[in-house]
Amino acid sequence: MHDTIPVTEIMVADVVTAPPDATATEAATLMRDEGVSSVVVARNGNPVGIVTEGDFATHLCKRRDLGHIELSAVMSSPLTTIESTASLVDAVELLRSSDIEHLPVVARDGARTETRSGAADGDDGAGSTDSAGDLVGIVTTIELSYYVPQLVHRTVDSRQERPRRQVRTDTQYERDDWDFEYRGADKSSVAVGDVARFSKPLTEDDVAAFADVTGDTNRLHLDAAYAAETRFGERIVHGVLANGLLSAALARLPGLTIYLSQESSFRAPLPIGDRATAVCEVVEDLGRDKYRIETTVLDGDGTVVLDGDAVVLVDDLPPMADDETDATAIQ
Structure with a gap:
């Protein structure tokens, strides 16, 4: 049954985004204020990268000053995305194979969604233009766990296991x-x-x-x-x-x-x-x-x-x- 349900049925459509020239501090503030665990880095509506809570916990915390670091320098890229016509099973398999927990959803038909951003979404010239399609939502292991808990279960990383x-x-x-x-x-x-x-x-x-x-x-x-x-x-x-x-x-x-x-x-x-x-x-x-x-x-x-x-x-x-x-x- 899950292979017939598209990811658009469970995705979060109100995506929190920021442009590549936004700072890491601005992204962290967005996560806090909007109560989300990731910020998708988008240029002209096209997702080109992502910054997650895990990035702040593992990589960004090593830097003394986040105020002047642009997201283009620290975001995870190239970005793994999934098309809006894909199924829940497709999403689970992609999350597993890519070892990620956040999966932006894109559409090629020009359908758009409202996004929340802490800065103007413009082209700063950094990187290349993403051609995967327009950002229409995001699906994470949390949303998937409500529908297919037996599919999204993953072996816990030994560093996260109880001692x-x-x-x-x-x-x-x-x-x-x-x-x-x-x-x-x-x-x-x-x-x-x-x-x-x-x-x-x-x-x-x-x-x-x-x-x-x-x-x-x-x-x-x-x-x-x-x-x-x-x-x-x-x-x-x-x-x-x-x-x-x-x-x-x-x-x-x-x-x-x-x-x-x-x-x-x-x-x-x-x-x-x-x-x-x-x-x-x-x-x-x-x-x-x-x-x-x-x-x-x-x-x-x-x-x-x-x-x-x-x-x-x-x-x-x-x-x-x-x-x-x-x-x-x-x-």
């Missing part, structure tokens, strides 16, 4: 917003009565990534308007994704945990954004290093969203784990 830290020998890394607690008489071995708890927020990114990796793109999890018409009234976390928190808790039992079986019953929906908690209690020693575990996942209010039981095999950790150092930062 990882290595604090255990049996997991590759941990994150600051993950919590784990293990209660047992001997934390170096598993015994009946021991309880492991693991919790983390299940975010929009988690749901989108799960849908993309597994192929479970049920609109109940991805489309807010669609989900609002269901019995749940809102988007919810995939049940199997919530179930995965049990695997995370069991992975942190003493030793090397190997899943043998899992039975789960889904009791209640889990809203996206909730901090979910998996609780695993060792209830039976089956012999030969096998244990039966009672499993429960709770939402942020403590409501049981699923329960069941699992059987795991707990092996000794590989010898190499004993040689690894304790806490080392992973960026």
